[in-house]
Amino acid sequence: MTKLQVQRRLLAASGFVELSMFQESVEELESLPPELRETPVVLAVWLEVYQGWQKWTEALAVATRLTAAEPDTPNWQVALAYATRRTRSILLAREILIEAGEKFPDCATIQFNLGCYAAQLGDLNEARLRIESAIQLDRQFETLANSDPDLAPLRNHSRGDCKK
Numbered sequence: 001m002t003k004l005q006v007q008r009r010l011l012a013a014s015g016f017v018e019l020s021m022f023q024e025s026v027e028e029l030e031s032l033p034p035e036l037r038e039t040p041v042v043l044a045v046w047l048e049v050y051q052g053w054q055k056w057t058e059a060l061a062v063a064t065r066l067t068a069a070e071p072d073t074p075n076w077q078v079a080l081a082y083a084t085r086r087t088r089s090i091l092l093a094r095e096i097l098i099e100a101g102e103k104f105p106d107c108a109t110i111q112f113n114l115g116c117y118a119a120q121l122g123d124l125n126e127a128r129l130r131i132e133s134a135i136q137l138d139r140q141f142e143t144l145a146n147s148d149p150d151l152a153p154l155r156n157h158s159r160g161d162c163k164k
Contacts, residue, residue, distance in 0.1 A: 001033055013045050022053040040069050047079055056086035074104040078113060090117055108137035116150035127154045 001009075013028035029037075029046060036042050043066050050059035060083035066076040077100035085093035094117045101110045115130030131151065134141040145151055 006032060006036060010041065010045050014048060017048050017052040020052065022049055025049045038065070038069075040066060043069070051079070051082075054086075056083050059083040060087050074100060074107040074110060077104070078107075078109050081113060085117075090120055093117060094121070106137060108134045108141055111137060112141050112144070115145075115154075116148060119151050119154045122153070124154055124157050127151070 009028045009032055013025040016022070016025040016028065025045075026049065029042065029049070032042060043062055047059060047062045047066060050056070050062060059079070063076055063080040063083050066073070067080050070076060077096060081093040081096040081100070084096055094114065097110055097114050097117065101107070101114060104110055111130050112134035115127045115134060118124070118127035118130055131141070131145050131154070135145065146155070
């Protein structure tokens with residue numbers, strides 16, 4: 001299989017995910033040569049499939065392999081934490097991101113997710129600080145902060161709607 005054919009299969013698999021056609025994505029990925037199946041570029045598409053399909057155990061396994069293969073890519077740490085939250089607990093996910101935040105202090109996505117976790121755990125001071133940090137690093141998180149359901153406790157508290 002040529003490099004172009006591989007790229008087309010990966011693009012097709014991603015496209016099927018966008019259409020929620022997960023089985024078709026799997027078929028595209030399984031048609032790749034065995035020697036390519038564990039490469040980070042292919043694993044990244046598998047992660048996309050499993051996240052879209054909400055198959056969190058499988059996403060956790062792939063995110064773990066990606067984190068090991070490319071430890072300097074913060075997105076894999078975020079994916080690992082996200083899948084850990086869905087399969088195990090928010091506390092374990094938070095620990096993953098705290099460690100990742102030490103390694104990648106300028107990653108807005110890590111700061112934002114730590115803010116979400118803090119809000120869900122009731123630590124609204126930490127949540128506010130983490131969200132402010134994420135927004136300072138990347139202004140796009142300001143819009144997301146106004147709509148992310150994980151941050152509802154923080155928004156409600158800011159409006160004075162919290163229950164005492």
